[in-house]
Amino acid sequence: MTVLITGASRGIGAATAKVFAEQGFAVAVNFKNNEEAAASVVDEIIKKGGVAKSYRADVADPAQVAEMVRSAEADLGPIDVLVNNAGVCVSGLLQDMTDADYDFLMDTNVRGAFNTCRAVLPSMISRKGGAIVNVSSMWGETGASCEVLYSMTKSALAGLTKALAKEVGPSGIRVNCVAPGVIDTDMNSGYSEETMNELKEETPLSAIGSPDDVAKSIYFLCNECSGFVTGQVLGVNGGLVI
Numbered sequence: 001m002t003v004l005i006t007g008a009s010r011g012i013g014a015a016t017a018k019v020f021a022e023q024g025f026a027v028a029v030n031f032k033n034n035e036e037a038a039a040s041v042v043d044e045i046i047k048k049g050g051v052a053k054s055y056r057a058d059v060a061d062p063a064q065v066a067e068m069v070r071s072a073e074a075d076l077g078p079i080d081v082l083v084n085n086a087g088v089c090v091s092g093l094l095q096d097m098t099d100a101d102y103d104f105l106m107d108t109n110v111r112g113a114f115n116t117c118r119a120v121l122p123s124m125i126s127r128k129g130g131a132i133v134n135v136s137s138m139w140g141e142t143g144a145s146c147e148v149l150y151s152m153t154k155s156a157l158a159g160l161t162k163a164l165a166k167e168v169g170p171s172g173i174r175v176n177c178v179a180p181g182v183i184d185t186d187m188n189s190g191y192s193e194e195t196m197n198e199l200k201e202e203t204p205l206s207a208i209g210s211p212d213d214v215a216k217s218i219y220f221l222c223n224e225c226s227g228f229v230t231g232q233v234l235g236v237n238g239g240l241v242i
């Protein structure tokens with residue numbers, strides 16, 4: 001079995017790559033810039049006896065995505081599972097956001113998932129099976145002040161998940177979404193220790209989530225334990241949003 005995970009050089013994507021490798025998947029580790037970090041994810045998997053290879057591609061670029069999918073399928077076999085994890089965030093008041101900010105967020109977070117789904121689906125449909133998980137955010141469900149564009153892109157992923165689940169369900173393909181809460185990754189490195197502690201206190205399970213917490217939920221949505229689950233958004237947030 002083969003999985004393609006976008007943005008797998010760091011954070012949630014890197015943890016997801018390791019979880020799938022432990023379960024026997026060959027892992028295509030996508031990255032955009034951070035070649036060294038992607039190589040270290042691949043090395044760690046190979047050292048433990050797994051199979052993995054890294055692929056540089058900007059998910060926002062359809063040609064780079066098509067080439068990545070072609071290479072990964074040639075190297076590792078047909079893609080059975082796609083995890084659309086690559087994502088970026090820009091914070092600030094809406095009136096201060098530029099056209100470039102809008103394009104950056106929409107192209108990476110939304111167009112990226114469209115590009116990858118479009119590239120992997122023909123093979124999944126012809127094989128009548130597969131699973132796709134999109135990584136949204138709790139802000140896509142509740143909205144976040146000073147993260148309006150980010151929240152908008154993450155809501156779009158929930159819409160993509162539901163509509164595509166209906167479209168490809170008859171072909172045996174399940175499409176689901178995770179909506180993480182506050183997870184300890186580079187994306188939150190801008191938050192002060194005080195803010196992180198406040199968020200922890202507000203969370204019923206009294207913790208900041210780990211990348212591994214999200215990775216295991218993604219894996220759940222891709223194996224037979226969730227075989228009758230499709231079109232769903234699973235909150236992975238310690239109860240912060242219920």
Ligand code: NAP
Pocket residue numbers: 006007008009010011012013030031032033034035037057058059060085086087088108112135136137138179180181182183184185186187188
């Ligand atoms: P992160 O630590 O900042 O890592 C982001 C990953 O995305 C990196 O591997 C990065 O690659 C890759 N990436 C960014 N732009 C890309 C592009 N255009 N093409 C391909 N790869 C690209 O982020 P994270 O916290 O793990 O977040 C992962 C996902 O979870 C995102 O979609 C994020 O919105 C979502 N999420 C995170 C949290 C949280 O609290 N952390 C909460 C809710 C949802 P390089 O290393 O090459 O730059």
